[in-house]
Amino acid sequence: TLTGLGLMMTELVELISGGNVILMLILIAAISLVLGMGIPTTANYILVATLMAPVVVDLGAQAGLPIPLIAVHLFVFYFGIMADITPPVGLAAFAAAAISKEDPIATGFQGALYSLRTAILPFVFIFNPAILLIGVDTWPQTIWVATVSLIAILLFSAATMNWFVTKSRLWESAALLLICFTLFRPDWWLNQVSPPYEELPASEFLSAVAQTPADGRINFVVEGVDLMGEDVRKTVNVPLGEPGEPLERLRGIGLTITQAGDALMISNVDFGSYAKRIGLDVGYDVVAVLRKADQPSSLIPIGLALAATAGVAGLQFARARKQSDRKETGPAR
Structure with a gap:
């Protein structure tokens, strides 16, 4: 924005979180909650998407966590909307209290308590798109x-x-x-x-773009110097459209790459493009491309988790049955 508040937010959150992604997301959630207080839904989204979404993208990329933009926007918007039921503002809570003839603050606290049980979902959007x-x-x-x-x-x-x-x-x-x-x-x-990605040299980048299937996504690492003169290293995740010549596919997201031998440099980023929105800038070098590594199947931890669920359920069923039998027979004499 013209005031520079967005840049200040990034620096503030980065300073407090110390680069910790979880702490960063918690801070972003709290700030989005405050920003969303007393604001209509559309304005709420515009505000949190403008001020907080770039913070998540930038700090996530610096931490090596490429986050899809849709996940970022849903994250900040979710907590911005939660302000409608969170005291002391809680406009929706006041409306509900007027209908139920109850205390609006108590209604807001109860609504916020119920909503906390789904507050895990925005974090899942980030880590499991x-x-x-x-x-x-x-x-x-x-x-x-x-x-x-x-x-x-x-x-x-x-x-x-x-x-x-x-x-x-x-x-x-x-x-x-x-x-x-x-x-x-x-x-x-x-x-x-085992590590989730295998880091390949920049010389493999264009071939990786060519091999990415239609509407697939690719992760790569860029380095450069930002407008403040500070060194930047980011891991980004970008979608690619229909198969075709690698440089043309990249231009589809507003990214122009210049090749000089094995070196790849971003020579242009279209204004308002996807590449611009995720923080890529002219002069950044592509230094590596990340390829999905071979890992054990995710069915293994999921299967173990479901087995553990069955175990907990079995123990509770047995305990509930004992409690029921005890009630039917009455206290021992």
């Missing part, structure tokens, strides 16, 4: 992602409510949270075993 059907190309994949996500959010609700089949013990709620995390991010466990 498949839940937004990014990279999901077939109906079986769609059904699988929807089913696993539904189970995960139900388990998260059960854990936060401290009730699954029956009242949960502390360790059972903790186990359900761990299972939920595994279902939402099975790749985290796989990444502890």
